[in-house]
Amino acid sequence: MPQGLDRLRGPERAGGALVALPIAWIVLVCVIDVLAPSHIHLGPLLVAAPAITPSFGGPRTVGLVAALAVVAQTVIGVLRDPGELLSANHQAQILALVLVGASLVVFCVLRERRAKELEQVRYVSEAAQRVVLPPLPRRLGPLRTASLYLAAEAEAQIGGDLYAAARTASGTRLLVGDVRGKGMTAVSDAALLLGAFRVAAHRRTGLDELVAHLDRSVCWDLEMGETGPYDETFITATVLEIPDRDGRVRMVSCGHPPPVVLREGRPTTMSAARPAPPLGLGQLADPSYHVEGFPFEPGDLLLLYTDGVTEARDPAGTFYPLTERITGWTESDCDAFVGRFRRDLLRHVGGRLDDDAVMIAIECPEDSAAGSPTMR
Structure with missing residues (x-):
């Protein structure tokens, strides 16, 4: 059974102690009603009692409390009118309790069924994200990395933001x-680009050739899809290459927010x-992909992110x-930086994002060669 489905039973187990509250209420009402004057009901x-039970209990708990309420109402009727059949008033109250209890049990059954469906959808979504967009490995050759994906909607684990790495x-x-x-549509386009990158990153010798191949892959998908080749669908991206021994990053930017080096x-x-x-x-612009470069020295953090x-x-x-915001941050460890960044970003927005956000931190190892101090 998926771990998420097992969590559904958590609230019902936790409500085991709370069931004492409606039971105590039933006992209290029953005792006071029996001892009260005859004109007080x-x-x-x-x-x-059964009305508050669905807030912490499942169908069985609600049914049990409703049954106890019916028994209590019957006891009240018998004790207040000894030797006689239940009055019409007591019979009406018992019938009302039966109807309310049955309705609440049906409500709880439907609620749990819906909750299981939603939890299953969430589980499948998380599994799909792990397949389509898994976290970056902590080590990429000599590099150390940390990745963070923050979804704007808690139920939507996959969006249009993407990242990938290849050795x-x-x-x-x-x-x-x-x-x-x-x-x-965004998820489909993201999966297409990620697949094209993972296949071609090992084969294309030049970074400009790789980016041209990615552009053709996206254009081909638009031509084959329902949107048409010139509909307003595109992907901003930055493609980088970090040599193991050069100390200088090569980059092709395709309309994406620029990287930041924290030194x-x-x-x-x-x-x-x-x-x-x-x-x-x-196909509209007929671009020539210009490879640029910048230094990436030992102790630096390279930050990649989405808008x-x-x-x-x-x-x-x-x-x-x-x-x-990150000026003065001296974390040289990428995991520590990503953790601090996450807290700072969520604090800035008040705990909830309006759009998906990705942050990738890449740590330059101390034994890498120093690069040139200027942009090419």
Whole structure:
């Protein structure tokens, strides 16, 4: 059984102690009603016991409490009118308790069935995400990495944000991107691009050739799909190559937010001088993919992210100022940085994002060669 489905029984088990409350209420009402003067009738208050039980109990617990309420109402009628059949008033109250109890049991059954369906959907969604978008491995050759995916909706574990990494004979290639749009179309486009990258990253010798192949793959999918080749569907992306021994990152930017290098608490935005259009628009722009570079020295952190980070708003509508917020952060460990970043971003937005957000931190090992201090 999936772990998520097993968690459904948690609230019912936890409500075992709380069932004493409606039972105590039934006993209290029963005793007071029997001892009260004949013109006072507290029996209708018994309906409160089964009414509150669904908040912590399942169908069996609700049925048990409802049955106890019916028994209590019967006892009240017998004790208040000894030697006689139950009065019409008591019979009506008993019938009302039976109807309310049965309705609540049916409600709980339907609620649990719906909850199991939703939990199964969540389980399948999480499994699909692990297949389509698994976390980056903690080690990529000499590099150490940490990845974070924050979904805007708790029930939607997969979106249009994407990332992937592939090892080659001489280094590591990385992709981070964001599909325009939401829903299953965005998920399909993201899965297509991730598959194309994972297949071609090992085969394409040049970074520009790899990006051109990714653009053709996205364009081909648009031509074969329902949207048409020139509909407003595209993917912003940054493709990078980090050699094992060079100390200099090579990059092709396709309309995606630029990487940031954090060095001794000072962030530097590595904006591309000649960015290419987003993937999927290559047939319109006929781009030439220009490979640029920047240094990545020992002790540096390379940060890749999607616009869900920089466009995250606080309650006043202010965007999250990434470079301003991380200035002075001296974490050289990528896991520690990602953990602090997650807390800071969620604090900025008040705990809830309006868009999916991805953050990837890559740590340059101390034994890597130093790179050139200028952009190429």
